[in-house]
Amino acid sequence: MNISYFFYFFVIKTDMNTDIHSNLNTSNLTKSSHEIMIDPPFWWVGMENEELMLLIYAKGIGNSKLFIDYPGVSYYTEKLSNLNYLVAYLKIPNGVLHGLMRLRFKNEDDEFYFDYELKKRDFEKSGCKGFNSSDVIYLLMPDRFSNANPAINNFKDMLDKVNRKKPNRRHGGDLAGIQNHLSYFTDLGITALWITPVQENNNPDYSYHGYAITNHYQIDKRFGTNEDYVNFVKKCHDQGIKVIMDIVLNHFSMFHRFYQDLPSEDWVHPYVQGTHFISSLVDPHSSEIDRSSVIKGWFDKKMVDFKHENTYVSKYLIQNTIWWVEYTQVDGIRLDTQPYSERYFIAEWAQCINRQFPGFSIVGESWVQSPAIVAYWQSGSNNKDGYDSNIGHVMDFALFHAIEETYCKKNSTNPDIWKIYNVLVHDFLYGNPNKNVVMSDNHDYFRMFTYIGKDFRKWKIVMTLLLTTRGIPQIYYGTEILMQGDKTIDDGYLRRDFPGGWQNDKINVFEKKGLGTKQLEAWNFLKRLIHWRKGQNAIKIGKLKHFVPIDNVYFYARYTEIETVVVIINNNAKEYVLNMVRFQEVFEAYTEIINIDSEEKYDSNISTLTLPAMLASIFVLK
Numbered sequence: 001m002n003i004s005y006f007f008y009f010f011v012i013k014t015d016m017n018t019d020i021h022s023n024l025n026t027s028n029l030t031k032s033s034h035e036i037m038i039d040p041p042f043w044w045v046g047m048e049n050e051e052l053m054l055l056i057y058a059k060g061i062g063n064s065k066l067f068i069d070y071p072g073v074s075y076y077t078e079k080l081s082n083l084n085y086l087v088a089y090l091k092i093p094n095g096v097l098h099g100l101m102r103l104r105f106k107n108e109d110d111e112f113y114f115d116y117e118l119k120k121r122d123f124e125k126s127g128c129k130g131f132n133s134s135d136v137i138y139l140l141m142p143d144r145f146s147n148a149n150p151a152i153n154n155f156k157d158m159l160d161k162v163n164r165k166k167p168n169r170r171h172g173g174d175l176a177g178i179q180n181h182l183s184y185f186t187d188l189g190i191t192a193l194w195i196t197p198v199q200e201n202n203n204p205d206y207s208y209h210g211y212a213i214t215n216h217y218q219i220d221k222r223f224g225t226n227e228d229y230v231n232f233v234k235k236c237h238d239q240g241i242k243v244i245m246d247i248v249l250n251h252f253s254m255f256h257r258f259y260q261d262l263p264s265e266d267w268v269h270p271y272v273q274g275t276h277f278i279s280s281l282v283d284p285h286s287s288e289i290d291r292s293s294v295i296k297g298w299f300d301k302k303m304v305d306f307k308h309e310n311t312y313v314s315k316y317l318i319q320n321t322i323w324w325v326e327y328t329q330v331d332g333i334r335l336d337t338q339p340y341s342e343r344y345f346i347a348e349w350a351q352c353i354n355r356q357f358p359g360f361s362i363v364g365e366s367w368v369q370s371p372a373i374v375a376y377w378q379s380g381s382n383n384k385d386g387y388d389s390n391i392g393h394v395m396d397f398a399l400f401h402a403i404e405e406t407y408c409k410k411n412s413t414n415p416d417i418w419k420i421y422n423v424l425v426h427d428f429l430y431g432n433p434n435k436n437v438v439m440s441d442n443h444d445y446f447r448m449f450t451y452i453g454k455d456f457r458k459w460k461i462v463m464t465l466l467l468t469t470r471g472i473p474q475i476y477y478g479t480e481i482l483m484q485g486d487k488t489i490d491d492g493y494l495r496r497d498f499p500g501g502w503q504n505d506k507i508n509v510f511e512k513k514g515l516g517t518k519q520l521e522a523w524n525f526l527k528r529l530i531h532w533r534k535g536q537n538a539i540k541i542g543k544l545k546h547f548v549p550i551d552n553v554y555f556y557a558r559y560t561e562i563e564t565v566v567v568i569i570n571n572n573a574k575e576y577v578l579n580m581v582r583f584q585e586v587f588e589a590y591t592e593i594i595n596i597d598s599e600e601k602y603d604s605n606i607s608t609l610t611l612p613a614m615l616a617s618i619f620v621l622k
Contacts, residue, residue: 036061038103039316040323041217042117045096047322048356053315054088054116057257060107061086067104072096080312085263087312092118121326129242129331130361131192131393133434133472134540136530137244138190140477141443142198142223143170143208146177146501152222159255160207164502167492170208175224175232177501182239184510188480188523189530192242194334196443198223203255203302209443209495210246211336212253212303216320226327233328242331244363245324249317249349250340251303259304267313269296269305278339278368282376284384294340308345318352325357335391338364338377343387350379350390363393363437367444371398371426380431396436396471398423403440403462406571409453417554417571420465424546427470434541436471443476443495447485454484456518457614460525461569464616467529468558468567470544480526481509481519532596536620538563545586553578553611557586564590566619570611578609590621 036058043052056066062083068075073096078087088103098120104113131137147153153162153172163169175198185193197210200220206212210220219229233243252258258267274297280290298305308314321333333353338346350362366377375381378394402419405411427433440462441448452458459482466473477483477498485494499515500508507514515523533539538558542565546556552571555578557564566586570576580587587593587604594601596618602609604621611617 035059036114038114038116039217040319042119043092043323044119044121044326045092045098046094046121047092047326049352050091050093052090052092053312053319054090055263055312055316056086056088057084059084061105064105064107064110067106068101069104070096070101073101081264082262084261122329130359131242131244131332131363131472132361133470134534135191135242135472136189136467136533137192137194137437137472137474138185138188138477139194139196139439139442139474140178140498141173141196141209141495142175142178143173143210144495144501145173145477145498146181147172147174147503148176148180149174149224152224155221158202158207158222159204160202164497167490167496168206168208170222171497171502172222173497173501174222175219175228179232179235181501181510182235182241185241186239188527189534190241190475192244192331193236194244194474195246197246197248197336198229201253203253206302209491211248212251212255212300213248214253214256216252216316217323230328233330237329243328244332244334244361245328245330246334246336247321247324248336249306249308249321249346250337251299251305254302254304256304263312264310266307266310269298269307271301272297273301274298274305274340276367278366279370279373281339281343282373282383295342299337299340306341308342314345314348318349321349321353322356325353325360332361332363335362335364338366338389338391343389347388347390354390361393362391363395364389364391365395367395367397369398369401371423372429374398375426375429375431378431378435381429392432393435393437393472394430396438398426399436399438399469399471400440403465404446404448404451407452407455407458407462409451409455412453412455413573414552415458415571417549417552417569421546421549421554424469424544427544434470437474438466438469438471439474439476440466441476441479442474444487444491445494446487447476447483447494448479449482450484450486454482456482456522459522461571461614461616463526463529464567464618465569467533468539468565468618469556470558475526480523481515482522536563536565538565547583551576555583559586564621566593566621567616568609568611568619569616570613572613574613576611576613578611580606580609587621592622593619594622595619 039055060083062079066077066088073090073092075088075090098118100115101118102113103116160170162172164171198219199213200215200218201207201210201212202214203212219226236243275293277290277294280286306313364377366374368374374394374397376383377389379388379390379392402423406415406417406419449459487494499505500510538560542558542560553576554569557566590604592601593604
């Protein structure tokens, strides 16, 4: 590392039960008038890890000595090569009281102080819910969902301005807009919201998506304040909705002070355009240059790549995540671009989160089509190299692409469902496939209704599959009303504004105004299916048994010891008569089969069943 180290070490031996406020001596000191930033901006006593790293930023702060006199707290400091930064390591053992801790800075010309707050922990009061296969996740982009407060659309010091006519400019959606419509999600049956990053993205363009952070400890004020986000999470919890926070560890914006005023040269990787050869990271025969292009390459010319081997960087990012979870009490994390970060850093990061918040949930994004490579990034998978990510959930991109390839427009007549079966065959590779998050579209790819050629029959099959197969279903905002988006045009077209989220919108989904017949049918179909799923333990926690597809018909069962649900997908363009003898092992303990849609009843010994063309039928066994 190209860092010069200077150490100051002070151990304060005081009675931990002393009134902390009695130690705040202000004589000969002035409250800091310096532009000083301290990350994290506050912390808590009683944390699992007693060590806290403060990254202090101010002009020339590295030339100052730091003094702390707080009962029970010991510390030392380290200088970085950039003297606008100072690192302080604090040890805060259990038993230290919460309160204001005075940080005294002294240099040749000046002496000043900053009161740093150590808070009392709140997280344990509400517990950690996490998310699991009983949930249905709804993914949305806050800038594109609803604009409740136009007064915060634009600020003079924010570089990107609202312009709804441009697909890649900001459109004005905010946290209040989502919060105002929580009843929409509960009506639909959604139990968890995954919201794309809400931290500050003060960039001149493409700031709306949130993945180019300029301040890791600040909510983008065009969405609201930090306090607004905390209140938003609380309101969601009041409605029985979990919140999944999107965390970005691999990269950050070139407009961040970390790049504009580098703490040290080895804080980031030098610019090299990155690649997406994720397979090279697990390939035992891969070249160093291929692996390096993923790990060390920049995700984008304006997205700087963190160097996680730098212990300051890794510590900073771990603490930042813990801070957000403790502060906001979110229920889970979606980790962006998991494989692009240094893998052992990711394992350490996840381990620290899991230790601090037992029962917490993390899902990693590893966008590859191979089940084996997706499984590599999930904790508990039997990797030959012994690597364990400590991340329990993965986004199931293997199934995602199998759905796309099966039902895409070019396969319009008899889409071959073998691809979907063949992906699920590989579930033995995963640590726990029931923790896979399954989806048909997201904010980075073609909207599903577009790639299936606007075929409503296929749309219903895909929705049925997502909500009845193993794993945790995730719905992309607007899928419920057949929104379209073509990635070949531009990403902005995948992320259109949600109809009704802006004043004077001609279509208002929240009020069901202006929607077409098919859109209303789609919304009601999905609502019925999601609410039905809530009462089916066989779907939420049951095992999966499936049969090799013959004649393009896929039969699978979800079951517990006392409940069984059967799904039969006829992927043919014509009606099909299914011989039921082959599936008798599923029906042995039951006497009756009930179609949940038509409510038709059949004897469990039925020899044949006529299946309508291009339809997924669901049956409950009694």
